[in-house]
Amino acid sequence: MASTTHQAWLTVNNVRLEVLGRGQGPPIVWLHGEDGLDPSAPFLEMLAAHGQVLAPSHPGFGHSPDASSVDTVDDLAYLYLDLLAEGNLRDAVLIGSSLGGWIAAEMAVRSTERLRGLVLVAPLGIKIGDRESRDIPDIFALPPAEVLRLQYRDPERATFDPSKLSDDQLTVIARNREATALYAWEPYFHNPKLRQRLHRIKVPTLLLWGVDDRFVSAANYGAAYRDSIPGARLETIDRAGHFPHLEQPEALVERVRAFLGDRRA
Amino acid sequence: MRAWFFSENAYHLLPDKSEYDSIRVKLPNRYYDPKIGADLYHRFIDEWQIAEDLGLEIMVNEHHQTATNLNPSAAVVMGALARDTRKARLLILGNPIANRREPVRVAEEMAMVDVYSRGRLECGFVRGVPYEISAGNHRPTRMQERFWEAHDLIVKAWISHDGPFNWEGKYFHHRQVNIWPRPFQEPHPPIWITALSPSNAGDVGERGYVVACFLTGFEGTQAVFGAYRARRAELKLSTPPLDRFAYAALVYVGETDEEGYAGAKKLMWYLESNKVPPQFTSPPGYHPTASTVNTMKGAVPGIFKMFQNPALGPLMENGLVFAGNPDSVYRQIMKMYDHVGGFGHLLIMGQAGFLDHDAADHVVDARLLDQPRDLVAHARGRAGQDRLVGERGVEAHAVLDRRVAVIRPELDEARRPARVRGARDRLGLGVGVRDHDLAVDPDARRRDVRVEAPGIVAVLRPRGAIRLDERAIGRRRAEPDHVHALRRRPLHALDVAGGVAERRVRLLERRQLHGHVVVAVVLAPVRQPRAGHPRQDHRECLLEHRAGAPGVEAVIADLVGRHAAAHAELEPSAAQMVEHADLADQAERRVEGQQIDERPQADPSRALRHRGQEHRRRRRHAERRGVMLGQVVGEEAGRIRGLEQLEPLLVELAERRRLPPIDPVEQPERDLCHEPLQGRHCRTDRRSISGRSRPRPAPRHGGGSSPCRRRSTA
Known part of the structure; x- marks a missing residue:
């Protein structure tokens, strides 16, 4: 299947967004996590085989400019609901990874009108432990190497040599970190109210989790998520950490395809 | 230039550096012994008091979750200092208002310290170092926006005096802001803001606040001060006087260069021990993206390289450390001064870590006794800037020229008879340099203030001249401090060939804000024209002495305290x-x-x-205390009467004998046993006896009100 790739700029509610578009067919919206969106990542190409992938960079990430009106995940959720409405997308499959999973969940508790299904890949966003238990390791207080060890099954693949990257690529890396701090600093990677609202999600929901996710575990965090969303399924992906779309893109896309296939049937 | 003694109140008794990975944020406080900590607090407060005695101003800052600084609340330690000091200005530099949840609380605390100290507070606002982000749990992004909103709210809280106002901003919400107390100073304490890069120096300049640079070296400081000045020029605002600029460095002055270097090396503990991993030094969003990218590429600006591996030589070369003997420290300071276009405040990091790690008992320690000497050395370095005449030769001459140039406009002004209004023989020249007199809108504050040149406010005060016969010494006056030059004869009387060693000119200087007047009597100079530099007129003589005398005098006077x-x-x-x-x-x-x-x-x-x-x-x-005489039984004094009325007779006898009532006793009203006619059975009212013979001065302690009052044991 010949896929068409385009990188476009969309303006939603005066917020300018860099959006990566790929493929054709039913809309698949990908919301990236704190790792940002790498246009060359193979999983995007694979996903595009199953529909039209729309992958915006959240304001402050990638090349999307900062937006003074957007500084919370709440703002992002409404921004993307508006994006779905303005693009008149219907029966969209919404996929979010980590921080993006949190955004997707926030969208879904507000409205599933334009959604056909929801795929949350190791989503963050809920609080499950008591006030003295940190559900999510503090990436801002840990040595960078330790953060990679927690988030990747194979940290080697995520380490990079700054001297081999262009200024633009380094700027994107720096901006991704800054934007993550903007949205996730406090409360730390969660909305205390989200868990009690997850029951509102009425569309089919698939939770995907890397088996080797040392950042937030499927058994604990994933199970809590699953239990809060009616009818949700939790599936794990072998040999993958917190970002399965980077470490096991084929497996991830296969699960998504199966999920879509199930629904189509 | 004003010098501020700045101490970080470090807790230095840490395990070896290899045993912890961060001195900030996460170093467990089990390493902190509160008993030692208590001693340290008292010691540091003592040191600030000594600094005050030496004529230095006081500076306090705050940091959180760190062993390098045990002042998590600058307001608390300043509250203690406001009570334990009397004259020094009190600078908090500063309040990390981007990290404080309640700016209104900051406004209250600062107003309280300001009132408490009777208007001695200088209130700094800082963004806070990157390591504070975790302690405050405030997100590091968009801090400037939050900072300025907090600033706006605080200033409004200070200057609003008509009941509550409303604040529903982006970051802070208060519907009833109405602080008590309000600040002592009108309209509010002078504001200082730190800037380590030019990016926000312009915003500070626009508002006319004092901008402070910490350890930014020659180029960094020049860039910040330049951005400040440029913004003001761009907006066509007045040229900022020198007291809008402050520079902080590690300073140690010894008797000799070697002693100074040795002291500075101890000070460097602050830099050496500042072991902080990158996740705390560079929280995302704290630094501009471009500089983060540069850091990722490994391009460390030179100045930060020095922090990574601090060595005295490079630090001194780059103007981060001023150390040596008084003369060389003076030279180093002036080199920085000249490079950055001048500054009016030197913030002396004088107790960052000059603690002796080798001595086992250095906490409750003998070093405290050495402290005054160290601080005297500091003061001498400071005074050295004013010490002009004498052994310095050519260099002194250059400095003198500069000072003359600075004061000259004021002198020129003084020579205009129209402004003197007939008071020609008593001309007072005020050089008021209280910097809040210069703040944003000088006209609104003092109509008679005119900015003549950077750093100088010339105030013509014909009526305010202090007359010597008014006994100016010791008078406490509410008005700002001045340098007063008086002449009783025309100034050209000085211009006598060969000079006369005779009092002609008296300079009264009330040391800035130090609560007392320093009097310097300057002998008319014996003229010793330097080769190639003939003095043009008497004014230079005057200026030379005026410039030279007060500094030295002031230190002496401050040391003695009276x-x-x-x-x-x-x-x-x-x-x-x-x-x-x-x-x-x-x-x-x-x-x-x-x-x-x-x-x-x-x-x-x-x-x-x-x-x-x-x-x-x-x-x-x-x-x-009254004189205590051993074994005196207290007797009840009563009306003079006795068996068979003998006492009146005795009194009359006493009168007739006109006994000289010499009484060299300190507390006559308490002393019952010194009258020559004191009889064993008499209850004598001594006052009645002596009072009839000759009037006596009233006792000082009110004992004269009732001669017959009941006495307790003397």
């Missing part, structure tokens, strides 16, 4: 009084006993007993 010896011109010395007193003739003269802490000095009016000065350390007046 006028140790009476001024020969203005007050008779105690010795002179005794010498001229005819004690034989005036037999009644009582010689006051001297308190232990009292120096021989004239104090004739008695209104200012002890000169109103409390014991600086103990916060109370020296207690005056």
